[in-house]
Amino acid sequence: MKIQPAQRIRDLPPYLFAHIDELKAAARKQGADLIDLGIGDPDLPTPGHIVAELDRAAADPRHHRYPSYVGMAEFRQAAADYYRRRWQVELDPTSEVVALIGSKEGIAHFPLAFVDPGDVVLCPDPGYPVYAIGTAFAGGTPYMVPLRRDNDFLPDLSAIPGEVARAARYIWINYPNNPTAACAPMAFYERLVAWAHEHAVAICSDNAYADVYFDPAKAPPSILSVPGARDVAIEFYSLSKTYNMTGWRVAFAAGNRDLVAGLGKVKTNVDSGVFEGIQRAGIAALSGDQRCVDEMRDIYRERRDVLCGGLAAAGYDVLTPDATFYCLVANPRGVSSADFAARLLTEAHIVATPATGFGAAGEGFVRLTMCAPKERLAEAVARIRKLAI
Numbered sequence: 001m002k003i004q005p006a007q008r009i010r011d012l013p014p015y016l017f018a019h020i021d022e023l024k025a026a027a028r029k030q031g032a033d034l035i036d037l038g039i040g041d042p043d044l045p046t047p048g049h050i051v052a053e054l055d056r057a058a059a060d061p062r063h064h065r066y067p068s069y070v071g072m073a074e075f076r077q078a079a080a081d082y083y084r085r086r087w088q089v090e091l092d093p094t095s096e097v098v099a100l101i102g103s104k105e106g107i108a109h110f111p112l113a114f115v116d117p118g119d120v121v122l123c124p125d126p127g128y129p130v131y132a133i134g135t136a137f138a139g140g141t142p143y144m145v146p147l148r149r150d151n152d153f154l155p156d157l158s159a160i161p162g163e164v165a166r167a168a169r170y171i172w173i174n175y176p177n178n179p180t181a182a183c184a185p186m187a188f189y190e191r192l193v194a195w196a197h198e199h200a201v202a203i204c205s206d207n208a209y210a211d212v213y214f215d216p217a218k219a220p221p222s223i224l225s226v227p228g229a230r231d232v233a234i235e236f237y238s239l240s241k242t243y244n245m246t247g248w249r250v251a252f253a254a255g256n257r258d259l260v261a262g263l264g265k266v267k268t269n270v271d272s273g274v275f276e277g278i279q280r281a282g283i284a285a286l287s288g289d290q291r292c293v294d295e296m297r298d299i300y301r302e303r304r305d306v307l308c309g310g311l312a313a314a315g316y317d318v319l320t321p322d323a324t325f326y327c328l329v330a331n332p333r334g335v336s337s338a339d340f341a342a343r344l345l346t347e348a349h350i351v352a353t354p355a356t357g358f359g360a361a362g363e364g365f366v367r368l369t370m371c372a373p374k375e376r377l378a379e380a381v382a383r384i385r386k387l388a389i
């Protein structure tokens with residue numbers, strides 16, 4: 001018998017980092033000292049008080065049974081309290097918050113609640129691939145909205161054709177952004193909420209990097225603080241990047257109660273929630289001392305200054321970020337993103353991600369991450385300086 005995968009699997013786009021992965025494996029085999037600035041996964045450990053809370057909670061048999069599908073009441077309360085403290089947004093924890101097994105899980109499952117075959121979903125290009133793939137898995141049609149440097153990597157809403165907007169169920173946005181590191185000002189969120197009302201399009205805001213910023217005066221907003229946003233928007237908040245908890249799988253979605261309820265309904269039927277010990281640790285993260293987050297910001301700010309300052313001094317066109325642990329570097333003239341990344345790897349042993357891996361509109365840039373110690377970033381800058389591209 002020949003095993004055939006389903007059409008949705010056969011329709012998946014080719015894995016765009018396959019070539020980089022091959023070059024990486026070859027360089028490693030030759031014993032190269034690779035500096036991996038390709039991965040978007042914090043190298044810093046989860047703060048000790050969060051780990052200690054998991055230790056305590058794991059030993060408590062009350063947490064060994066099936067958790068609630070939508071999250072423990074205390075976890076959802078901690079999420080609501082967080083939004084009140086951070087953004088002065090009042091959420092009803094029972095109807096406006098749902099716990100997620102990481103926000104990727106919620107992003108992937110959301111379309112099962114709101115997309116019928118043929119429905120259009122607006123997805124950013126470049127963008128986190130799960131928006132478009134989740135849409136396609138549900139039988140929907142992603143419509144890619146380009147994010148361009150000359151528009152500060154914000155979607156140009158006026159360029160979305162009327163018939164596309166009318167057919168669209170919702171639009172994905174992600175600020176602070178992966179891969180561009182762009183931030184959205186409140187004025188953009190206000191325009192977007194007005195546009196969404198006008199076109200009857202819901203908004204999904206992926207705010208995974210809300211707290212990875214460098215200057216408190218530029219702390220990223222939440223779309224839920226825009227008046228009227230609660231009628232049209234849901235926001236995904238992840239503990240992964242704020243507390244170095246990517247491996248733990250804990251996040252939540254908050255906002256419009258119908259959008260939250262729909263996502264909750266899917267989850268009730270496909271998973272059984274987040275382990276309560278991890279939710280307890282999540283409560284400790286959200287409600288505990290936030291100095292660990294300040295310390296993380298200090299570390300990334302220092303790394304950013306080493307990497308972006310160094311590359312700028314070497315003559316590269318580098319987009320110095322105010323948030324996230326990413327920075328885009330413009331390709332040297334006449335070089336494609338794929339070639340630039342390949343040359344960084346083979347000639348300088350630096351792993352970079354061509355921004356085209358996140359969509360065709362990423363052409364023109366490679367993405368570097370700051371998930372490496374500053375000494376390694378300084379070494380990366382020194383190697384890049386010696387390159388003659």
Ligand SMILES: *Cc1c(COP(=O)(O)O)cnc(C)c1O
Nearest residue numbers: 102103104128178208238240251
């Ligand atoms: C890292 C990241 C997330 C968070 O994913 P989790 O599943 O919560 O770990 C979500 N969106 C984007 C754009 C990311 O880069």
